[in-house]
Amino acid sequence: MMNVLTRKLEAFGPLPDADRLFLDxxxxxxxxxxxxxxxxxxxxxPSDVNLILEGFACRYKTIPNGTRQIMAYxxxxxxxDLHVFILKAMDHTIAxxxxxxxxxxxxxxILALMERPAIARAFWWAALVDEATLREWLVNVGxxxxxxxxxxxxxxxxxxxxxxxxxxxxxxxxxxxxxxxADTTGLTxxxxxxxxxxxxxxxxxxxxxxxxxxxxxxxxxAFSGFNPNYLHLPEQNGISEQSL
Numbered sequence: 089m090m091n092v093l094t095r096k097l098e099a100f101g102p103l104p105d106a107d108r109l110f111l112d113x114x115x116x117x118x119x120x121x122x123x124x125x126x127x128x129x130x131x132x133x134p135s136d137v138n139l140i141l142e143g144f145a146c147r148y149k150t151i152p153n154g155t156r157q158i159m160a161y162x163x164x165x166x167x168x169d170l171h172v173f174i175l176k177a178m179d180h181t182i183a184x185x186x187x188x189x190x191x192x193x194x195x196x197x198i199l200a201l202m203e204r205p206a207i208a209r210a211f212w213w214a215a216l217v218d219e220a221t222l223r224e225w226l227v228n229v230g231x232x233x234x235x236x237x238x239x240x241x242x243x244x245x246x247x248x249x250x251x252x253x254x255x256x257x258x259x260x261x262x263x264x265x266x267x268x269x270a271d272t273t274g275l276t277x278x279x280x281x282x283x284x285x286x287x288x289x290x291x292x293x294x295x296x297x298x299x300x301x302x303x304x305x306x307x308x309x310a311f312s313g314f315n316p317n318y319l320h321l322p323e324q325n326g327i328s329e330q331s332l
Contacts, residue, residue: 091115092141092252096165097210099251099321107207114201115141118191123263127168127182127190134175136192138168143188144263148271149180158272160222161185161245161264165252170215173198186263213320220318229274232313237273238283239312242293246302247316258302262295 090098094111097103103111118141121127127138130149138145145162147169159180162168168182173195184190202208221244228237242262249260266284270277287293292308294301302308 092165092254093139095252097207097214100210100213101206103206103210107204110201110204111207114193114197115139115191118189121184121188121190123184123186123188125184127184128178130178130181132178134169134172134178136194137170137172137198138182139191139193140164140166140168141189141191144185145182145188145190146185146268146272147180147182156271157274158268159225160218161272163245163248163252164254167214170198170211185268217318217320220320224318234273234275234279235283235286236312237275238269238280239287239292239308240314241269241273242300242302243305243309243312243314243316244319246305247319247321251321258305260300261298262300263298 090108091112093115094103094108097111121143123143127145128134140162142164145166145168146158147160147162148156148158150156162182172178202211224244228240232240245262246255246258246260249255254260264272266280267277269275270280273280275283284293284295287308288295290311291303292311293303308314
């Protein structure tokens with residue numbers, strides 16, 4: 089069975105068998121981390137690179153008054169900043185949002201991976217997608233209405249999780265609290281609750297516990313103005329604009 093890192097990287101293009109085997113070696117050993125645990129904090133000196141294999145994590149910053157802004161979700165197959173080991177100190181914190189399975193990849197192994205051309209190209213693609221996603225999140229918080237912010241995020245997660253085989257049709261697990269959605273979208277928890285209620289009333293989603301069903305993906309995409317171009321996922325992988 090293909091591991092989630094290989095599956096994600098092959099969204100860019102197929103990898104040689106030798107590279108696949110090397111990636112299988114890289115993702116061991118794993119460790120279990122509980123929810124809402126800081127993997128590395130702002131100001132700490134990074135060394136290894138964390139890779140999320142199961143669960144949801146995030147990047148965030150907290151300002152002096154205690155307000156937190158979540159700047160990225162990290163889902164299975166995502167590195168917690170691929171090139172972070174070149175920094176002297178972290179400028180943000182990386183934390184789990186749910187129970188996670190994480191692997192720490194030493195600097196030497198990252199450099200060895202970068203010596204393999206197909207993997208290096210896929211890493212560049214992943215880094216560019218991370219940057220494009222951050223730009224889209226800036227637009228989301230700065231320019232979209234509250235209900236569109238949340239709906240847009242749900243559409244994005246559908247594609248990202250589909251890429252690594254973690255959806256069932258238009259259904260996926262969303263192990264995120266309303267408070268965390270609020271910290272992501274620049275809203276209050278009360279406002280997020282109202283938005284989710286509206287999406288339910290409009291027949292766009294159901295959300296029971298952490299189980300999200302997008303009832304009409306095409307309508308949700310149209311409602312939020314979602315355009316998947318920033319995720320740079322080729323249609324030949326079965327993930328196309330029409331699938332939403």
